[in-house]
Amino acid sequence: MAYDPNNIFAKILRGEIPCKKVYEDDFALALHDIQPRAPVHVLVIPKGPYGSLTDFAAAAPAELVAGFFRAVGTVAGQLGLEPQGYRILANCGSDAGQEVPHLHVHIFGGRPLGPMLAR
Numbered sequence: 001m002a003y004d005p006n007n008i009f010a011k012i013l014r015g016e017i018p019c020k021k022v023y024e025d026d027f028a029l030a031l032h033d034i035q036p037r038a039p040v041h042v043l044v045i046p047k048g049p050y051g052s053l054t055d056f057a058a059a060a061p062a063e064l065v066a067g068f069f070r071a072v073g074t075v076a077g078q079l080g081l082e083p084q085g086y087r088i089l090a091n092c093g094s095d096a097g098q099e100v101p102h103l104h105v106h107i108f109g110g111r112p113l114g115p116m117l118a119r
Contacts, residue, residue, distance in 0.1 A: 002101065003051040009102035013047060023075045027067030030075045030107075039110025040079055040086070044072050050103045052092040072105050081109035087116075 004010070011017045013029060022042050023030040033041040046068040050056040056065065076086050086109035091098040 003049050003055070004101050005049060007100050007102050009043075009045045009100055009104060010049070013045070023071065023078060025067065025071055027064055028071035030071065033106070037106075038108040038113065040081060040108065042075060042079065042107045043104045044068070044075055044107065045102060045104045051101045052098070052103055053090050054092060056103045072107065076107055076109070079107070079109065081107070084109065085113075087113050 008017060012019050012031070019029075020032040021029065022032060023044075026047070028044050028046055030042050030044045033043050046056060046060065046064060048056075048060060048064060050060060056068075060068075072088060076082060076088075079086075086107055089106040089108065090103065091106075092103075
């Protein structure tokens with residue numbers, strides 16, 4: 001998926017669109033999803049123009065990759081999800097349902113989430 005510098009997450013990172021911020025550091029921004037699918041539904045996006053996990057893994061500096069995934073874990077911990085459990089999900093490409101061409105990880109929690117995929 002080609003990176004579109006005018007996607008909603010790029011605009012949020014540039015401060016052009018407000019968000020309900022949960023966490024931010026030098027590597028990532030976490031925000032509440034505007035259409036939550038669970039009692040807790042937060043998105044974590046890396047600070048950089050990466051369209052997918054494949055793109056991110058191939059092109060991002062190692063410090064950003066490590067910092068981004070540390071941010072995902074930090075956010076889950078700060079949300080209090082660790083004791084009961086949570087799910088992380090990154091849709092990559094249209095067949096997976098990726099809607100925004102900027103890598104983002106969903107963190108779901110706050111209730112039993114059921115099976116991973118519908119059968």
